[in-house]
Amino acid sequence: MKNQELLLVPGPTPVVDEIYDALASETRGHTDPRFVEVFKRAIGNTKKLFRTDGEVYIVAGSGTLAMEMAIVNTVARGERLLVISHGYFGDRFTPLAKAFGIEVDVLQSEWGKRVDPALVEQKVKEKAYKAVTITHADTSTGVASDLDTLIPIIKASGALAVVDGVVATAAMDEDMSKAYGGHEAYRIDVVLTGSQKAIGIPPGLALVAFSKTALAARAAMETIPAYYTDIDNWRPIMGNPAMYFATPPVNLIYALDVALQIVLEEGMKAREARHVAFGKAVRAALGVYGMTALANEDVAAPTLSCLLYPEGVEDATFRASLASRGVIVAGALAHLAGKAFRIGHMGNTTAAMLEEGIVAIGEALQEQGLDVNTEQAVRVFSETIEAVQA
Numbered sequence: 001m002k003n004q005e006l007l008l009v010p011g012p013t014p015v016v017d018e019i020y021d022a023l024a025s026e027t028r029g030h031t032d033p034r035f036v037e038v039f040k041r042a043i044g045n046t047k048k049l050f051r052t053d054g055e056v057y058i059v060a061g062s063g064t065l066a067m068e069m070a071i072v073n074t075v076a077r078g079e080r081l082l083v084i085s086h087g088y089f090g091d092r093f094t095p096l097a098k099a100f101g102i103e104v105d106v107l108q109s110e111w112g113k114r115v116d117p118a119l120v121e122q123k124v125k126e127k128a129y130k131a132v133t134i135t136h137a138d139t140s141t142g143v144a145s146d147l148d149t150l151i152p153i154i155k156a157s158g159a160l161a162v163v164d165g166v167v168a169t170a171a172m173d174e175d176m177s178k179a180y181g182g183h184e185a186y187r188i189d190v191v192l193t194g195s196q197k198a199i200g201i202p203p204g205l206a207l208v209a210f211s212k213t214a215l216a217a218r219a220a221m222e223t224i225p226a227y228y229t230d231i232d233n234w235r236p237i238m239g240n241p242a243m244y245f246a247t248p249p250v251n252l253i254y255a256l257d258v259a260l261q262i263v264l265e266e267g268m269k270a271r272e273a274r275h276v277a278f279g280k281a282v283r284a285a286l287g288v289y290g291m292t293a294l295a296n297e298d299v300a301a302p303t304l305s306c307l308l309y310p311e312g313v314e315d316a317t318f319r320a321s322l323a324s325r326g327v328i329v330a331g332a333l334a335h336l337a338g339k340a341f342r343i344g345h346m347g348n349t350t351a352a353m354l355e356e357g358i359v360a361i362g363e364a365l366q367e368q369g370l371d372v373n374t375e376q377a378v379r380v381f382s383e384t385i386e387a388v389q390a
């Protein structure tokens with residue numbers, strides 16, 4: 001199957017033909033040895049993706065389920081969680097953790113900015129937190145977190161470092177074997193993600209990786225207020241997918257298997273560099289149209305951008321005009337609704353797709369009476385990619 005439209009929302013992202021083909025393979029029983037083989041390879045490749053010596057869990061559900069699995073298996077009722085929030089998705093950890101009786105403190109940045117690491121340092125000195133959450137890239141604001149600064153602060157305090165990698169995993173560095181600040185014990189403890197963002201398969205899979213330290217935290221809790229998301233129930237299946245706990249989404253696992261092969265074949269370093277280049281190039285090109293990214297370039301995410309409209313653009317009309325050209329972008333959230341839009345440039349999106357999107361955006365702006373130069377924008381796009389990759 002071929003895509004009819006160019007899906008440039010910040011997830012789901014464009015699905016490539018090989019992945020559609022995998023999804024359309026014959027559905028087999030979940031204990032069929034032919035399927036079990038594929039699931040095993042996907043589990044192995046997920047471990048490779050995160051470079052973890054701990055465990056990974058792949059279950060049916062969205063990114064939010066992955067967030068829940070991460071929290072409920074590491075933080076007990078009555079324990080403290082610190083949330084570092086750069087927007088709407090960072091904030092989501094608060095009601096989630098509160099639903100399980102966890103005590104939550106939040107450090108919220110102004111939208112488009114980062115939380116000052118000095119505040120994090122101060123906060124973890126004031127109280128003992130069981131875990132601290134970092135949203136690697138916040139999909140509402142296009143702000144990326146600086147793991148190199150935050151992980152050492154969190155780990156030095158004795159807390160677990162939980163990274164929300166939805167919109168980052170498979171595009172940004174989330175190497176769980178990396179010793180941050182050169183300190184052996186300063187490693188990421190949990191990374192969680194969903195299938196439909198930078199991994200590039202349709203929605204429906206939650207993926208969570210736990211370090212040995214995070215697994216020890218689960219082991220220290222006798223029971224947790226969860227059943228489907230209790231990793232103790234899934235451990236036998238992740239060790240041997242011929243076992244049964246709850247039916248895995250067979251066709252999505254086929255898709256994940258192919259998607260991970262695509263990711264590992266490109267190589268994470270190359271993939272990270274490509275995303276950095278795409279992010280900078282998209283923002284530079286849209287700057288030609290008088291659009292400004294909400295996040296300054298030094299904190300901007302490689303995977304998506306939130307752009308403020310220039311004077312004279314009506315949000316709904318602009319996006320409808322763009323959709324009539326087959327290009328789909330997302331509106332902005334909360335107080336930015338109507339004032340900005342969000343564009344994804346991640347996963348298996350290509351430079352050619354982004355160029356097509358940039359031209360269509362220019363045409364939609366022209367339709368609203370703006371005098372913009374699409375050729376110049378495309379030129380800036382390719383020149384920026386070359387400059388970043390040089």
Ligand SMILES: *Cc1c(COP(=O)(O)O)cnc(C)c1O
Binds near residue numbers: 011062
């Ligand atoms: C999309 C997203 C989520 C939520 O994922 P769902 O699949 O919609 O449940 C969580 N965190 C971030 C950073 C996201 O981009």
